[in-house]
Structure formats: C-alpha cells, structure tokens
Amino acid sequence: MTDLSQATTPRPHRPLSRQAAMSKRRAQMRRISAESVRAVLLLVIIVIFLFPVIWMALAAFQTQIEIISPGWGFTPTLRNFDRVFSEYNFLRYMGNSFLVAAVSTALSLLLGLPGAYAIARFHYDWLGVVLLAARIVPGITFLVPWYILFSRAGLNGTYIALILSHMIVSMPFIVWVMVPFFEGLPIEVEESARIDGATMLGTFVRIALPLSVPAIMTATIMSFIFSWNNFMFSLVLSGDDTRTLPVAIFNFITYASIDWGGLMAAAVLITLPVLVITVFMQRYVVSGLTAGAIKG
Amino acid sequence: MATHRTTQTHTSLIHLRRRFQRLSFILPALIFVVVMMAFPVAYNGWLSFHEWTGSARRAPEYVGIDNYTELFTQSDRFFPAVKRTFLFTGVVVTAELVFGIGIALLLRDAFPGHTVVKTLILLPMVATPVAISMAWLLMLEPTIGVFNKILRDIGLTPQPWLGSQSQALWVLMAVDIWQWTPMMAMITLAGLLSLPEDPYEAALVDGASSLQSFFHITLPLLVPTLLTAVLLRSIEALKTFDIIYTMTRGGPGFSTETLNTLAYVRAFEYFRLGQAAALLVVFFAIVLGVSVIFIQMRRSVSMRQAL
Numbered sequence: 001m002t003d004l005s006q007a008t009t010p011r012p013h014r015p016l017s018r019q020a021a022m023s024k025r026r027a028q029m030r031r032i033s034a035e036s037v038r039a040v041l042l043l044v045i046i047v048i049f050l051f052p053v054i055w056m057a058l059a060a061f062q063t064q065i066e067i068i069s070p071g072w073g074f075t076p077t078l079r080n081f082d083r084v085f086s087e088y089n090f091l092r093y094m095g096n097s098f099l100v101a102a103v104s105t106a107l108s109l110l111l112g113l114p115g116a117y118a119i120a121r122f123h124y125d126w127l128g129v130v131l132l133a134a135r136i137v138p139g140i141t142f143l144v145p146w147y148i149l150f151s152r153a154g155l156n157g158t159y160i161a162l163i164l165s166h167m168i169v170s171m172p173f174i175v176w177v178m179v180p181f182f183e184g185l186p187i188e189v190e191e192s193a194r195i196d197g198a199t200m201l202g203t204f205v206r207i208a209l210p211l212s213v214p215a216i217m218t219a220t221i222m223s224f225i226f227s228w229n230n231f232m233f234s235l236v237l238s239g240d241d242t243r244t245l246p247v248a249i250f251n252f253i254t255y256a257s258i259d260w261g262g263l264m265a266a267a268v269l270i271t272l273p274v275l276v277i278t279v280f281m282q283r284y285v286v287s288g289l290t291a292g293a294i295k296g
Numbered sequence: 297m298a299t300h301r302t303t304q305t306h307t308s309l310i311h312l313r314r315r316f317q318r319l320s321f322i323l324p325a326l327i328f329v330v331v332m333m334a335f336p337v338a339y340n341g342w343l344s345f346h347e348w349t350g351s352a353r354r355a356p357e358y359v360g361i362d363n364y365t366e367l368f369t370q371s372d373r374f375f376p377a378v379k380r381t382f383l384f385t386g387v388v389v390t391a392e393l394v395f396g397i398g399i400a401l402l403l404r405d406a407f408p409g410h411t412v413v414k415t416l417i418l419l420p421m422v423a424t425p426v427a428i429s430m431a432w433l434l435m436l437e438p439t440i441g442v443f444n445k446i447l448r449d450i451g452l453t454p455q456p457w458l459g460s461q462s463q464a465l466w467v468l469m470a471v472d473i474w475q476w477t478p479m480m481a482m483i484t485l486a487g488l489l490s491l492p493e494d495p496y497e498a499a500l501v502d503g504a505s506s507l508q509s510f511f512h513i514t515l516p517l518l519v520p521t522l523l524t525a526v527l528l529r530s531i532e533a534l535k536t537f538d539i540i541y542t543m544t545r546g547g548p549g550f551s552t553e554t555l556n557t558l559a560y561v562r563a564f565e566y567f568r569l570g571q572a573a574a575l576l577v578v579f580f581a582i583v584l585g586v587s588v589i590f591i592q593m594r595r596s597v598s599m600r601q602a603l
Contacts, residue, residue, distance in 0.1 A: 038402055042413055045399060049417050049478065055442060056431035068440050070448075115325030122318045127326065134333050136587050138535045140556055141576045144563045145336035145343070148350060168332055171325065200317045229424045231538045236564055246426040250542055253433070260434055267427035278422045282415045285422060290483045 053271070059264040067260045080265035090266060093248040097270075100159060100234075100244060101227035104166035108223055111167075112174035113216070117204055119175065120182035121190075128179060134172040139232060142168050147236050157239020165233040170223035177222070177291045181215035182208065214284070221281055222288035225274055245270045337580075343573035350567050363574035373550055373558060374575070378582070380465060381554040385533040385586075388472045389526055395473070396480025396525075397518075401510075403481070404488050414485075417478040425475070425538035432471050433458075433543055461551040464544055468552055471539050476532075480525055487521030488514070520598050527590035534583050555579045 059067055061076040084090045119128045143165070150161045185208060193203045209216070231246040238247055249270060252263045278285050344363055346356035367374050403414060420428070435442045436457040444454035458464045491514065499509045537556045540546065546553035546561065553561075559579060563572035 035407075038407075041402055045402070046413060046416055049420050049474070052428060052431045052435060052474070053419055053423065055435055056427070059431075059434060067434075070445065072445075111325045111328050114321040118318060118321035122321070124322055127322055127329075130329060130334075131325075134329070136531055136583055137333075137337065138556060138559075138576070138579055138583055140535075140537070140559050140563075141340055141580055142333060142336045144559075144569065144572055144576060145339040146332075147564070148343075148569065149336075149339075151350070152352075164332060167328065171328060175325070200314075200321075204321070225422055229422075229426075231426050231542070232560070246424055246538075249426055249430060253430070253542075260440075263430055264434065267424075267430045270424045270427045274422050274424060275419060278418050279415055282411070282418065285418055286414070286482055286486075289418070289421065289479055290486050 053275075056264050056267050056271075059260060060268045062261055064259065064261050080261040081269070083259075083262050084265045084269065088248070088252075088262065088266065090245075090248070090269065093243055093245050094269070096159075096238075096242055097228055097244040097246075100162045100166060100242075101224050103159075104163045104170055104227050105220055105223040107163065108167050108170040108174050109216070109220065112171045112219070113178060113209070114204065115171075116175045116178035117182050117208055120179050121187075128175070131172045131175045134168070135176065139169065143233060143236055150237060156237060157242055159242055161237045162234060162242060162244070165237055166227040166230055168233075169226050169230065173226065174219040174223055177219045177288065178212070178215055181212055185211055214287075217281070218284040218288040218291070221277060221284050222291075225277065225285075228270075228274060340573050340576055343570055344577050345570075346573075347568075347570040350569050356570065359570065363570050364578075366571065367574055367578065373553060376550065377553050377555050377558045380552070381534060381556075381582075384465065384469060384472070384536065384554060385530055387469050388476070388533050389529050391469075391473045392477045392480045392529060393522065393526060395477045397484050397522075399477065399481035400484035400488055403485050414482075417481065419478075420475045421478050426542050428475065429471070429539050429542040432539075436467060458544055459548060461549050464548060464552045468540055468543060471543070472533065472536060475539070476529060480529065483521060483525040483528075484518065487518050491517050520594060520601070523590060523594040523597060527587060527594065530586055530590065531583060534586060555582070 058074075060080055061078070062074045063077060063079070066074040115127065115131075118124050146161070146165060147156070150156045150158075155161045189211075190203050190207050193207050194200075198206070229246065230244070231250070234244045234247045235250070238244055243251075245266075249263065249266045252258065252266065343356065345358060345360060347359045347363070348354075348356035399417070403410070434440075438444055438454060438456055438459055441457070443457065447454050456463060457467050495513045495517070496509060499513055504512070535556055536554065537560065540552055540554060540557050541560065544552045546557045555575070556579070559572050559575045562568050562575060
C-alpha cells in the first residue's frame with residue numbers, strides 16, 4: 001500500500017515545483033528589496049519636506065540664547081508664544097485674518113457658485129474664458145490700479161479693500177473648481193424638477209447645490225487657505241488696524257535685531273490652522289490643488 | 297388673430313423672462329469681473345502712457361510711450377529681471393517636474409501609511425508662504441542657521457547663502473522647489489491612477505521591463521497631464537513674489553530681482569506708477585505668451601493622441 005502511494009506521487013512534477021518555488025522566492029526577495037528601497041526613499045522625502053516645518057516648531061520653543069548658541073540642546077519654553085500675544089498683539093491680527101478669509105470666501109461663493117452653474121448649464125462660455133484669463137494675469141496688475149482707486153475712495157487700510165482684493169483670487173478659483181463639477185452632474189434630475197414646476201433658482205438651490213457638496217467643500221477650503229496665506233495684496237492694502245497675519249509676521253524682520261523665538265512662534269501660529277485643515281480635509285485639499293489638471 | 301398675437305407676446309415674454317433669469321445667475325459675478333478685474337487692467341494700460349507719483353495734487357501727465365522706451369533702452373534693471381524670471385521659472389519647474397514624477401511613482405501602489413505620507417507632503421504647499429520663508433531665513437542664517445551649523449560640525453566651509461549675490465537666486469529656487477514639488481507629485485499621481493491597465497498587461501506579455509514600460513507607456517500617456525501641470529506651475533512660478541520679497545527683497549544688490557518684485561518696488565517703494573504700469577503690461581504679455589505656448593502644445597499633443 002505504501003509502495004503504491006509512493007509510486008502514484010507525480011514524480012516528473014517535483015523538479016518543476018522546486019524551480020517554481022525558487023523563482024517565487026527570488027521574486028519575493030526582489031519585491032522585499034524594492035519595498036525597502038521605496039521605504040527608505042519615502043523616509044528621505046518626508047524628512048526633506050517636513051524639516052523646515054519641524055525646525056520652525058522647535059525654534060518656537062527655544063529662548064533667543066538657545067537659538068543663537070552653537071549647541072543643539074534646549075529646554076522647551078512657552079515664553080515666545082506668550083510674548084507673541086502680549087507684546088505683538090497677535091490675537092488682533094488673527095482676528096483680522098480670519099474675518100477677511102471668512103467674508104471673502106463667503107462672498108466669492110455667493111458670486112461664484114451661480115456663475116459657475118450658469119457657465120456649465122447655460123453655456124456662457126465667454127465668461128468662463130474671461131475667468132480663466134484672470135488666473136493668468138499677475139495679481140500685481142490688479143494691485144497697482146486698486147491701490148490708486150482705493151486711496152482715492154479713502155478705502156485703503158479697510159476690511160472692504162482687503163476682502164474685495166482677496167476675492168480677485170478666490171472667485172475665479174471657485175468657478176474653476178465648480179464648472180467641471182456642475183457639467184458632470186446628471187442633467188435629468190434637474191430637468192424633471194423643472195417639469196414639476198421648480199424655478200431655475202429653486203432647481204439650482206435645492207438640487208444642484210446639495211449634489212455638489214464635496215466640490216463646494218474643496219472650493220471653500222482652498223479659498224479660505226488662499227486668503228489666509230495672501231501676502232502681497234494685504235501688504236499694500238492693509239492698515240495698522242486691519243493688518244493680517246502674513247503682513248504682521250513680515251514686520252518682525254524689519255527690526256534691527258530679529259527676535260527669532262517670537263518670529264518662529266508667530267510662524268507656527270499662522271501655519272497651524274492651515275495644517276489642521278489639511279490633515280483633516282486631506283481629500284478636499286488634494287482635489288483643490290490638482291483642480292483642472294486632470295480633466296482640463 | 298387677437299388670440300394669436302397674445303400667445304406670441306406671451307411666449308416671447310416667457311422667453312425674455314427665462315433669458316433674464318439665466319442672466320441673473322451670472323450678473324453678480326459679471327459685475328465683479330468687470331469692476332474688479334477688467335477695469336483695473338484697462339486702467340493699468342492707460343496709466344502706462346502717463347507719469348504719476350500717485351499725488352492727489354498733480355494729475356497723471358501724458359508721456360506717450362516714454363515709459364516703454366525707458367524700460368527697453370534705459371533701465372539697467374529690466375532685462376536682468378526678465379532673464380532671472382525665466383531662469384527661475386525654467387529651473388524650478390523642470391526640477392519640480394522630475395522630482396514630482398519620481399515621488400508620484402513611489403506613491404502609485406498602496407502601502408501601509410500611504411495616506412499619511414500623502415498628507416505630510418502636502419504641508420509645504422499649503423503652509424503660509426511668509427511663515428515658511430521665515431523658517432528658511434532662520435535655517436539659512438550664516439552664523440546661527442542650521443545649515444552652516446551642520447557644515448561647521450562636519451568640517452566644511454560655512455556658506456553665505458542669501459547673503460551672496462551668486463548664491464541667493466539658487467537658494468530661492470531651492471525653496472520654491474521644496475514648496476511646489478508636492479503639487480507636481482499630486483497631479484502626476486492623479487494622472488497615473490487614471491491610466492488604463494491594458495497597455496501594461498500587453499507589455500507584460502511581451503516581456504517588457506518596468507523601465508521600458510515606464511518610458512514607452514507611462515510617460516507618453518501622461519504627457520497631456522504633465523503639460524497641464526507644467527502650464528499651471530509655470531504661470532505661478534513666473535509670478536513668484538512672496539518668498540523672494542520676504543527673504544531677500546530682490547537683493548543682495550539686485551541679484552534676485554524678478555519682474556514681479558521689480559514692478560512692486562517701482563510702484564510701492566519708488567511710487568513711479570506710470571513706469572510700474574508699463575512694466576506690468578510687458579509682464580502680463582510675457583505670462584500670457586508662455587501660457588499660450590503651453591496651451592497650444594497641449595492641444596497638439598492631445599490631437600495627435602486622438603488620431
């Protein structure tokens with residue numbers, strides 16, 4: 001019996017299966033080494049991309065003496081953050097930045113969403129082209145005339161000037177994100193709503209907008225970030241009372257000796273909200289940053 | 297007869313109302329575009345033929361094309377700034393493209409921690425540019441900066457970085473590359489993930505190596521996406537202002553002055569508004585020209601691929 005069972009084992013297959021196992025192992029080895037090469041490369045990339053941010057955060061917890069000294073060690077302190085709020089009035093600038101970003105985003109959505117819907121549905125292609133062209137025009141081309149006109153109207157240094165100028169960036173961006181999205185929505189739902197007697201506005205508000213929540217999220221988040229980060233428009237158009245964070249932090253380095261700890265604490269405070277948004281809304285940020293590049 | 301006329305006016309009224317309704321969707325946006333964007337561009341063109349310091353007491357004075365001739369024949373800062381703007385854009389966009397493709401290929405297949413890595417590399421481009429500039433200023437500081445600290449610790453000569461006329465522009469390029477390579481990576485990755493599978497299966501059957509299939513399948517299929525990414529990045533790179541102005545203000549000397557910072561200085565530090573306006577017209581023409589070239593390239597590529 002035992003002989004028989006041995007005889008029936010498929011002998012010719014044995015060398016082949018050993019070969020298969022060897023090549024399988026070789027492929028596995030190759031895959032493992034490829035995996036580890038990739039892991040090392042990714043680690044290097046992450047270190048490069050994060051290093052300045054980490055360095056900034058580390059310096060924010062050091063005293064001026066520790067930053068200047070040639071050594072590497074330090075004992076963390078919160079004094080820089082304390083000083084940023086008590087001496088440099090940062091709460092005020094944070095409030096300004098938040099106000100300008102929130103209002104300019106809200107107004108841009110109010111103008112941009114119906115505009116984008118009309119471009120997508122009623123084929124106002126020329127308006128789409130004009131808004132695309134607006135992305136090509138250097139921002140400073142708008143800034144010089146606006147500086148002159150706002151001065152004449154006595155609006156320089158007001159929230160109105162800041163909000164309107166930030167909308168020059170965010171409104172075209174919102175349209176840029178929303179047009180392809182509205183074009184991709186199935187038109188049948190909207191048509192049947194129209195047949196049921198809904199108005200154009202009703203169809204837009206009750207049907208198109210609720211279907212577009214992800215794209216609206218992207219547009220809103222990116223518009224807020226653009227405004228929060230905006231430097232050039234705010235540098236020219238903000239006043240002492242309306243100064244936003246990027247301008248306030250830039251003013252740090254005009255002092256004779258730079259307060260590095262305070263500067264880095266301020267930099268951390270500006271960057272933190274944007275980083276938090278990015279971490280929790282990663283999907284929307286990615287689609288906002290790559291908008292227009294894939295379908296385009 | 298009468299009923300016919302009323303229905304006719306009725307339908308044309310409906311038609312008119314519908315037209316009006318449609319128009320009301322774009323009207324707010326349209327007014328904003330005309331007032332806030334088209335008008336300033338036109339005003340800027342008008343201003344470029346005038347000399348003005350922005351003073352309320354003296355009106356702009358018509359000077360013909362003097363501002364333009366000054367720019368092209370007398371200014372010793374204009375052409376160097378044009379050259380630097382193109383050098384900066386060419387170097388950073390090329391580097392960002394190459395590194396971006398590399399990173400995208402590393403991120404193509406899922407692995408543990410994939411999302412974390414993708415989130416982390418977003419940070420350079422969403423972080424406030426002015427804040428990031430400040431961090432780089434500290435790191436590049438010749439006496440206390442971390443780069444020279446490391447160089448000294450391993451026994452190499454510390455560098456002046458932003459303090460040197462020959463190094464400053466390249467250092468700024470490095471910062472820009474650090475900041476925007478992730479965007480190229482993200483766009484390329486999205487392009488990679490949308491590629492069809494069939495050509496790869498065919499190539500695998502034919503026994504193509506992974507390098508071969510990258511150069512003969514992946515890259516050609518990606519060209520339209522990459523061209524769009526290069527277009528978007530080039531437009532932004534030509535206009536780079538934040539990191540240059542906050543880190544060097546165009547210095548030392550004028551060694552990092554680009555068209556955008558030169559225009560800014562002329563308008564808001566010298567208050568030569570007419571000259572600044574002329575410079576902006578030329579700057580706009582350059583950005584537009586570059587955009588049109590890329591758009592044409594992209595169009596011809598996608599037409600060739602469609603055949």
